Amino acid sequence: MKQEKQNTNTLTGPGLIRDQSELRSQLNLSLRSDETAWFRAEKGMPFLLPSYYAGLMNISDPHDPIRLQSIPTDKEFAVAPQELPDPLGEKNFMPVDFLIHRYASRALFLSTGICAMYCRHCFRRNYTGKLQAPTGKQIVSAAQYLKDHVEIKELLISGGDPLTLSIVSLDRLLGIFRDYRPDIVFRICTRIPVVMPQVIGGTLVEMLAAYRKNGLYVITQYNHPVELSFESREAVRLILDSGIPVLNQTVLLKGVNDDAGVLEDLMNGLVGAGIIPYYLFHPDMAEGTSHFRVPLKRGTAIFKQLRAELSRLALPEYAVDLPGGLGKVSLSDSGIVEAAGNEYKLRNSNNQIFTYIDFIE
């Protein structure tokens, strides 16, 4: 496989806002001073925003949830002491290039560094937005690793956003993995149905549906009920009608959705759209994201309200990934062993107990 083929992606032509002047001309948005500061400096994760997603924004609201997720601010320059460039320690779990093997039964493949939108809360911001994609040789090495490790049952195809790859490139990628491991279950992790649903067309869905044998799931990231627009729901409908299940992982984000009422509307809206609310993730300790972080105490109080109001079908699992790759902790039940001030003792899925120092508001 040629490197150029792998880098070919869907992000060409109109429909994308790439800089401050396009933001002004397409959206007539007057930026706040903390937003213009970022555009002057352009440090860290790049900026890219689909016009469709920008159109969901109420431009007269400076704290609009779409705006907070998509327009960078100078708050991203501030790195809190507990924040890390690689908050989940993924680099320590890469047996071969682009493949992360942190849990015995599943692995994650970084299919591309490109996304349709660079979410300002992205925890993998150290990787996303960079023009890096695996070569054909590196894909084969990852597939060989899967073949040698039959304990891996599921492969998360992530990045970056795998649905920014061309249909040909993604088909080839999935084909190689299935050649080496016919039984591997795919999870396609994507924000495309949320931020650029027009990419979800019949040809793409048909290609994905061809891999349903032995399991293929689409995992989305809806964070606010406004994102469940008609266009977005139609895109999901196309996926569901092909027989591919769709599950959602929401990130709990300060100012965006740290409100039980907003999350209730979101989870009920997801169920109505045929999407299963899977996880509500407590935000990770990624550099430059402290303005999005919700204290654990507040997160657990919100979840308590959700548990009281939502049906079991609409209730996601509330969880946090421990910094440094120490595993996932369920905050829905017995994960919190002890809490004293901002210091928590948390139990991971292997029954190990770790100290978690929370961010204080």
Ligand code: SF4
């Ligand atoms: S689409 Fe996913 S990987 Fe890309 S910036 Fe958003 S959260 Fe990060």
